[in-house]
Amino acid sequence: MSLISSNLEEVNARIAAAAESVGRTREDITLVAVTKTKPCSDIKEAAAAGAAEFGENYVQELVSKYDELGAVGNWHMIGHLQRNKVKYIAPFVSMIQSVDSAALAEEISRRALAAGRRIDILIEAKVSEEDTKTGMNPDEARDLALAANDLPGVAVRGIMGIPPFGADPRPYFERLKKIYDSLPKEMGKYLSMGMTSDYETAIAFGSNMVRVGTAIFGARDYGKQ
Numbered sequence: 409m410s411l412i413s414s415n416l417e418e419v420n421a422r423i424a425a426a427a428e429s430v431g432r433t434r435e436d437i438t439l440v441a442v443t444k445t446k447p448c449s450d451i452k453e454a455a456a457a458g459a460a461e462f463g464e465n466y467v468q469e470l471v472s473k474y475d476e477l478g479a480v481g482n483w484h485m486i487g488h489l490q491r492n493k494v495k496y497i498a499p500f501v502s503m504i505q506s507v508d509s510a511a512l513a514e515e516i517s518r519r520a521l522a523a524g525r526r527i528d529i530l531i532e533a534k535v536s537e538e539d540t541k542t543g544m545n546p547d548e549a550r551d552l553a554l555a556a557n558d559l560p561g562v563a564v565r566g567i568m569g570i571p572p573f574g575a576d577p578r579p580y581f582e583r584l585k586k587i588y589d590s591l592p593k594e595m596g597k598y599l600s601m602g603m604t605s606d607y608e609t610a611i612a613f614g615s616n617m618v619r620v621g622t623a624i625f626g627a628r629d630y631g632k633q
């Protein structure tokens with residue numbers, strides 16, 4: 409068994425155990441395998457071992473991997489997205505998880521319609537600032553979700569969040585769960601939180617979508633990009 413497939417097996421087992429500890433099952437949790445900086449050969453290996461959702465942070469990298477691998481799985485944009493780059497991913501991206509402004513949601517809607525599609529998005533709730541003056545407060549995140557969901561080219565499917573690096577993630581997970589719970593049921597399908605260091609904790613706090621890179625593919629080498 410390759411390293412990637414045995415890593416994936418372990419992550420899946422841990423997700424299942426974390427889900428079961430809060431009365432849910434492995435099937436309730438979606439795993440997004442985060443492939444930034446990793447070669448297409450790694451992605452093919454993960455797909456062969458059962459991974460179906462892949463997350464990338466940079467538009468150029470996402471486009472070039474899609475060009476090479478196509479529909480090996482569903483592609484998620486999880487990194488900061490500039491409005492002028494939406495057009496490059498709109499024809500194929502399955503979900504854009506990093507929508508943090510009305511202007512970005514409007515551009516996604518426009519480009520989705522031009523491509524004859526409706527794109528699933530998550531609102532990235534910026535709970536990483538204790539100071540709500542610089543972060544996005546829960547009401548703002550909810551208002552953005554409701555406004556974006558009225559756009560014809562997007563469907564809001566939930567909330568994404570990233571606790572600040574190195575901090576105890578639990579209070580942030582709690583706040584993200586509250587925002588998710590405040591959304592209308594028909595929209596609030598995904599709560600995307602939890603990465604390699606904290607996905608089991610995130611599941612205990614209500615996450616149903618985890619974004620895991622390092623635990624599957626090993627440490628990233630940004631020098632070789």
Ligand SMILES: *Cc1c(COP(=O)(O)O)cnc(C)c1O
Nearest residue numbers: 442486603604605619620621622
């Ligand atoms: C890189 C990244 C991940 C995966 O991080 P790991 O610690 O490698 O699991 C998840 N979410 C986002 C938004 C990322 O940028």
